[in-house]
Structures are given as structure tokens and as C-alpha cells.
Amino acid sequence: MSLPSENKTNVNESLPQPNGLDAFDIEHGISDIETPPEVPLSGQFKKCFAYFTIRYRLPNILVSLLNSIREDLKVNPSNYEEADISFVLESIEKLKTQVENNGRLEKIASKAPDVDIWNNFIANLPENASFFNICWLYAECYLYRRIYSLFEATNTMAQYDYFGPQKMKALQMSDHVMEELIQTTDNCENTCETFCHMLKLNLWGNKCDLSLSSGKDVKPLENLSQLIVSLNTNILVDDSAAIWNCLNQQPAQQQQVADTKYVDLICDNAGFELFTDLLFGQYLLQNALAKVVRYHVKAMPWFVSDTTAQDIHKTLKYLDGHKSHVLRDFGKRCSKYFEEGAFQIAEESYFWTTPYEFYRMSEINPKLYKDLSTSSLLVFKGDLNYRKLLGDFNWNFSDDFRKCLRGFNPTRLCTLRTIKGDLLCGLKPESVKCPDLARQLSLGKNDWMFTGNYAVIQLLL
Numbered sequence: 001m002s003l004p005s006e007n008k009t010n011v012n013e014s015l016p017q018p019n020g021l022d023a024f025d026i027e028h029g030i031s032d033i034e035t036p037p038e039v040p041l042s043g044q045f046k047k048c049f050a051y052f053t054i055r056y057r058l059p060n061i062l063v064s065l066l067n068s069i070r071e072d073l074k075v076n077p078s079n080y081e082e083a084d085i086s087f088v089l090e091s092i093e094k095l096k097t098q099v100e101n102n103g104r105l106e107k108i109a110s111k112a113p114d115v116d117i118w119n120n121f122i123a124n125l126p127e128n129a130s131f132f133n134i135c136w137l138y139a140e141c142y143l144y145r146r147i148y149s150l151f152e153a154t155n156t157m158a159q160y161d162y163f164g165p166q167k168m169k170a171l172q173m174s175d176h177v178m179e180e181l182i183q184t185t186d187n188c189e190n191t192c193e194t195f196c197h198m199l200k201l202n203l204w205g206n207k208c209d210l211s212l213s214s215g216k217d218v219k220p221l222e223n224l225s226q227l228i229v230s231l232n233t234n235i236l237v238d239d240s241a242a243i244w245n246c247l248n249q250q251p252a253q254q255q256q257v258a259d260t261k262y263v264d265l266i267c268d269n270a271g272f273e274l275f276t277d278l279l280f281g282q283y284l285l286q287n288a289l290a291k292v293v294r295y296h297v298k299a300m301p302w303f304v305s306d307t308t309a310q311d312i313h314k315t316l317k318y319l320d321g322h323k324s325h326v327l328r329d330f331g332k333r334c335s336k337y338f339e340e341g342a343f344q345i346a347e348e349s350y351f352w353t354t355p356y357e358f359y360r361m362s363e364i365n366p367k368l369y370k371d372l373s374t375s376s377l378l379v380f381k382g383d384l385n386y387r388k389l390l391g392d393f394n395w396n397f398s399d400d401f402r403k404c405l406r407g408f409n410p411t412r413l414c415t416l417r418t419i420k421g422d423l424l425c426g427l428k429p430e431s432v433k434c435p436d437l438a439r440q441l442s443l444g445k446n447d448w449m450f451t452g453n454y455a456v457i458q459l460l461l
């Protein structure tokens with residue numbers, strides 16, 4: 001492992017990890033086993049990261065949220081009604097208790113356009129559906145949708161970006177590394193080597209994730225540009241050269257209509273990762289690998305640090321007004337790309353914040369599927385998008401990426417994911433170059449999957 005130790009995400013050290021079953025587990029029918037092969041990941045299996053997440057991480061995320069809201073409202077006095085503030089704080093406490101007691105999933109109360117999709121989804125789950133007994137993906141998405149519904153129910157706080165302060169802090173902590181990357185990647189040419197370098201900077205940007213750290217501050221890797229080569233052994237599947245080849249050729253079905261060459265980034269985290277998305281977008285434009293880069297963002301605050309449209313605006317404003325001329329110039333350039341339409345925020349879609357796996361997209365949101373099919377390449381960023389591509393299912397590690405996508409293939413697509421959950425496919429054990437990991441794999445251990453220290457870059461043509 002070549003990651004500097006101060007940058008490792010010590011998720012497992014900060015929280016208790018009891019062995020064997022405790023009273024809670026027995027009451028809720030939890031088994032003290034790994035997820036069996038070819039079943040959905042869920043909190044039913046104590047050795048699945050889902051259990052650890054629901055039992056410890058989600059309550060901690062809610063505590064961090066309560067602290068962050070209290071702090072923010074103290075520092076930035078607002079016009080929010082006192083009654084609304086009390087309501088959201090109390091409701092988040094109640095939600096925490098509900099998670100901690102493995103509560104049943106209630107219907108979502110909301111006026112937003114996704115409410116029927118959500119409530120139909122919930123209605124189709126087994127009657128006793130609760131946080132620990134349903135698929136991890138569903139339980140976790142449900143929690144974030146419930147949080148949003150609490151704010152929606154108020155008179156004055158519906159627009160409040162309750163994860164905003166945590167995201168802004170993460171961006172501010174990245175100044176130094178952002179400057180370094182802008183300077184070291186200035187005017188990179190269109191060669192396979194530089195493309196792979198840019199792609200990998202973008203990949204490792206995904207290590208910075210406030211959901212994995214339970215809302216605690218995360219700093220990007222220092223000297224990332226220099227680390228990229230040594231980090232190659234941590235990339236377990238690396239299709240980056242094939243991605244470069246594919247971007248240098250237009251897909252057959254688009255050759256007649258292809259005045260505009262779109263590359264679509266299905267974004268993940270705001271803060272440092274979003275910065276790397278912009279940097280990668282600039283590289284694509286400067287080298288004519290895309291005419292337009294479309295950024296797909298979440299329609300509501302999501303998984304703590306996920307990017308919303310507001311985050312893009314705030315990031316541009318932050319960079320644009322920065323005292324460092326390097327960051328300021330970059331911010332101005334990106335703002336101009338947006339003004340000219342070379343960068344675009346894709347049309348808002350609530351699909352990204354449904355619990356649906358992507359193979360269901362063509363049925364649930366055919367318009368989005370069709371829009372995505374106009375792209376030269378879809379880049380799915382991060383762990384949650386990977387979970388939705390594979391459907392939070394315990395595939396065999398060696399299963400083919402195409403098989404695991406279950407027919408989802410609107411156009412060519414790739415995934416840039418640092419591994420933060422116990423699911424994976426497309427792995428050839430002989431291509432694992434890292435001795436420590438090879439040993440863990442041979443012992444059937446999966447702790448390495450929760451750290452973000454390993455990654456995959458996978459392509460589907």
C-alpha cells in the first residue's frame with residue numbers, strides 16, 4: 001500500500017466492532033456471517049458493511065448533521081422560523097432513534113415530483129421492510145430521502161442546504177492541493193499517458209467523501225500528482241487506456257448526428273472531487289475529446305457530500321473570488337465554460353435520488369435513459385454510483401462487468417470508483433499486484449473494501 005498513513009480513512013478504527021451477536025442482533029434476526037454469494041447486501045449480515053453502516057455510521061452521520069446545523073445557525077443567523085428549526089432538530093433525533101431501533105419504512109410525505117416513485121417503491125417492499133432487513137442501497141437512500149422530507153415540511157427551511165457547511169469546509173481544506181493540480185496539469189496534451197493521468201486524478205478525488213467519514217473532515221491526498229504512478233497497484237481493474245481509445249473514436253450509432261460530442265459525468269462528491277471533475281472536463285475540452293461536458297447532479301442534498309447544482313455555483317463562486325490567482329483563473333475559466341455552454345449542468349433529474357438500480361432506468365425514467373444515450377461516454381463517479389450500477393448485490397468478484405449491469409448500456413460507459421463498500425466485479429485475481437491485498441483476498445477478508453484505498457476503472461463499450 002502506497003498511501004501515506006495520515007490519508008487513510010480509518011472508518012473501522014473510530015467505531016466499536018463487537019464480535020458475535022448482541023441483544024439487538026438477536027432481536028432483529030441478524031446473522032453473524034458475511035453476505036452469502038449472489039444475494040443483495042443488507043444489514044441482515046453482521047459482517048457486511050451494510051450492517052456496520054446502518055448500526056453505527058448512519059446514526060453518527062445524523063449526529064454530525066445535528067451539530068453542523070446548530071453550529072451553522074449560530075454563526076450565520078438566518079430568517080428561519082424558530083418553530084421550523086426546533087421541528088427539524090427534533091425530527092432528525094427521532095429519525096436517528098428509528099434507525100437505531102430498526103424501524104419500519106414509512107411513506108414519504110412530500111410535494112416533490114419524486115414522491116409517487118418513492119411511495120410506490122416502498123409499497124412494493126415486503127410489509128415488514130425495515131432498515132436492517134432490506135437491501136442496503138434501499139435503506140440508505142431512504143434515510144437521505146427522509147431527511148429531505150423533514151426540511152420540505154417546514155415553512156422556511158425547504159431550501160436550506162443542511163449539508164452545505166460540511167461541503168464548503170471540505171472545499172476550503174483543499175485549496176493547497178487544488179492549486180498544485182492546476183499548476184501541474186496546465187496544458188496537458190491528448191496522449192494516452194496524460195489522459196490516464198488526468199483520469200486517475202479524477203478517480204482519487206473520490207476518496208474525499210463525507211459520508212464515509214461520517215461527516216468528519218476529510219483532506220485530499222497531498223502531492224497527488226506525484227502519487228498517481230505509485231497508486232497504480234491500488235487500481236484493481238484499470239481500463240483507462242481503453243477509455244482513451246474509445247474517446248478518440250465516435251460510437252458507430254452517433255456518427256451521423258455527431259456535431260456535438262458530449263461526455264457526461266454522473267457526479268459524486270462536492271468539494272475536492274467536484275474540483276477534479278471540473279479539471280478533467282477542462283482537459284476534455286482543451287483536447288477536443290468533448291465539445292460539451294454535461295454534469296449530472298443530485299436534486300437534493302444526498303449522502304452528505306454529493307454534488308447539487310447549488311454546489312457547482314458555490315464552488316465556482318469560491319474559486320472565482322479566491323485570493324490565489326491560480327484558483328481564481330481556473331474558476332473564471334470554468335465559469336466561462338458554463339456561460340458558453342461547453343460545460344452544462346444536465347437537466348435536473350430525481351432519478352439519481354431514487355433507490356432504483358440503474359438497470360431499472362429505462363423503465364422508470366426512459367427520457368433520462370434516452371438523453372444519456374446521446375453521449376460519447378458516460379463517466380459514473382464514485383462508490384454509490386457503482387453500487388447502483390451493480391445493484392448492491394454480492395456478485396462474485398470475477399463476474400463480468402457487463403453481466404452485472406443487467407442490460408444497462410445506454411451508450412459507452414465507465415466507472416471511476418474508490419472502493420468503499422463490499423461489492424466488486426470484473427476482478428482477475430492474477431492482476432492484483434499488491435501483496436498485502438493478495439493475502440487478504442486469499443484469506444477471504446474484505447476489510448480493505450471499506451477504506452477507499454483501492455479503486456477500479458471499468459469500461460463497458
Ligand SMILES: O=P(O)(O)OC[C@@]1(O)O[C@H](CO)[C@@H](O)[C@@H]1O
Nearest residue numbers: 209211212382383384385420421
Ligand atoms: O459515492 P461515494 O461518495 O464514493 O461513497 C458513498 C459511501 O460513502 O456511502 C456508502 C455508505 O454510506 C458507501 O458505500 C460509500 O463509501
